[in-house]
Amino acid sequence: MTNLLVLSALIWVYLLLFHGRFWQAGPVLTPRVPLSHPAVAIVVPARDEAPTIDAVLRSLLAQEYTGDFRVILVNDNSTDGTGDIARGIADARLTVLTGAARPAGWSGKLWAVSQGVREAEGAELILLTDADIVHQPQHLSTLVARAERGDLDMVSEMVELACESWAERALVPAFVFFFQLLYPFSRVNDPLHSTAAAAGGTILIRSRALKRIGGIESVRGALIDDVALSAAVKRGGRIWLGHSALARSVRPYPGAMDIWRMVARTAYVQLRFSPLLLLATTAGMALTWLLPPFAALSCTGFAAWLGLAVWAMLAGSYLPTLRRFGRSVLWAPFLPLVAAFYMAATIGSAVDHHRGRGVAWKGRAYQGAGA
Secondary structure, eight states, rough: OOHHHHHHHHOOOOHHSSSSSTTTTTOEEOOOSSSSSOOOOEEESSOOOHHHHHHHHHHHOOOOOOOOOEEEEEEEEEESHHHHHHHHOOTEEEEEEOOOOTTTOOOOHHHHHOOOOOOOHTOOOEEEEEEEEEEEETTTHHHHHHHHHHSSSEEEEEEEEESSSHHHHHHHHHHHHHHHHSSSSHTTTTTSSSOOOOOEEEEEEHHHHHHHHHHHHHGGOOSSSSHHHHHHHTSSSSSEEEEEEEEEOOOOOSHHHHHHHHHHHHHHHHTTTOOHHHHHHHHHHHHIHHHHHHHHOOOHHHHHHHHHHHHHHHHHHHHHHHHTTTTGGGGGGHHHHHHHHHHHHHHHHHHHHHTTTOOTTEEEEEESOOO
């Protein structure tokens, strides 16, 4: 037990001091005015988004951007009236496309995005955003200004996530925390580091960068499409990832099982459908997150004190994220329980895959290919 605790302590020393400062709140994109105003096309893939689509489209059409911009909604075979709601918005800047049947080898979302990108021909910049993200009026200008400042090929943001229900308050801040652990923003934003990531809710990309990588088709089968796209772009250009103060998700996750399904959708994909990686990840998470509090509460002497010290380190690393979400610091000691939830959801994702259920989302199920 003591040897494992020492290893856990060493892991946390590395994470806190040498893992890209992942625990920090990260850069925040605040309102800015660009020096130039290139033409922008905003592409919104939508499948069964009737509850949110009106507010989303109206927020995009209300952007205070002095350059030319237009909104392209790709209605991906919705059955709930999403397309009708969109067509009911009378604005010449809005184009509503009816999505074509998805070819083999394409994920559903990326096939819809690719159709929107084709319609966006001529725009210098393309904003890819989800159909559950509401944007403040300064958002587009701020994204363009950030791309302009660093001559960036891609600017992406982790938008503000809903944190209203008890499940969201308990689990959503940790989702952002673990994302930053997987993809430290400082490494993503370092052109000399290979780490690449993006958050699919908001991605502003240059048309020239899309052409350079071979278009959306180059990542057509990716289930974690935002990360795949960012990796392709970063191989020959600069990218930036931060947090948004100007866009928020309006998709609710009222219960723990809603968040479980969201995590399980891609957790085993992240592990490349590998049982060995799943076993290693489960053991590593248990060592990193579960062993310290277990030792602190069940052992005596040196093992108990070392477990308590490591528990304090991991809880302290969570404080900046809790502050970002306006949550009490009293949540920090319970991070191991939240980690156990995400670990269980990852195992559940693997179980679903090996039972033939594959990845399920928006009424579609796929076995190791697109979503």
